[in-house]
Amino acid sequence: xxxxxxxxxQLSSLAEGTKAETPAEALLSGHGDVTTYFGFASENxxxxxxxxxxxAFSKKKSHPDEMEFCYLIEGxxxxxxxxxxSQEFSAGEALVVTxxxxxxxxxxxxxxxxxxxxxxx
Numbered sequence: 001x002x003x004x005x006x007x008x009x010q011l012s013s014l015a016e017g018t019k020a021e022t023p024a025e026a027l028l029s030g031h032g033d034v035t036t037y038f039g040f041a042s043e044n045x046x047x048x049x050x051x052x053x054x055x056a057f058s059k060k061k062s063h064p065d066e067m068e069f070c071y072l073i074e075g076x077x078x079x080x081x082x083x084x085x086s087q088e089f090s091a092g093e094a095l096v097v098t099x100x101x102x103x104x105x106x107x108x109x110x111x112x113x114x115x116x117x118x119x120x121x
Contacts, residue, residue, distance in 0.1 A: 009039040009049070022059050028104065030057025049116040058106035061097075065121040068097040075111035080104040 022032030038050040051073070061079075070077075071094045079095075080086035081103040088108070089095050099120050 047118040061105040076108040
């Protein structure tokens with residue numbers, strides 16, 4: 001019997017990665033090809049989670065009304081805000097991007113992360 005309000009992530013669905021290209025208007029360097037393995041999507045569509053991977057590249061990133069939790073499984077990323085402040089995160093570290101972030105995401109190396117994104121509005 002299932003426990004109420006708890007859902008097991010369907011890791012078997014992670015085998016079916018969705019490949020995508022970063023839109024040209026957001027791409028700053030590199031190819032921007034990414035693969036996302038979705039493990040969960042809420043019924044209302046406001047929350048998704050899974051595993052995301054990319055090779056080295058950089059892009060404009062904006063989170064006007066979303067919050068994203070990331071746990072880096074592999075690689076190093078650098079986030080730079082609109083004022084030029086930056087911070088690097090490496091495998092084994094976690095971070096939260098809160099609503100209002102506007103800046104640059106750089107996958108410094110090959111990156112694989114576990115993510116949870118939720119819309120806040």
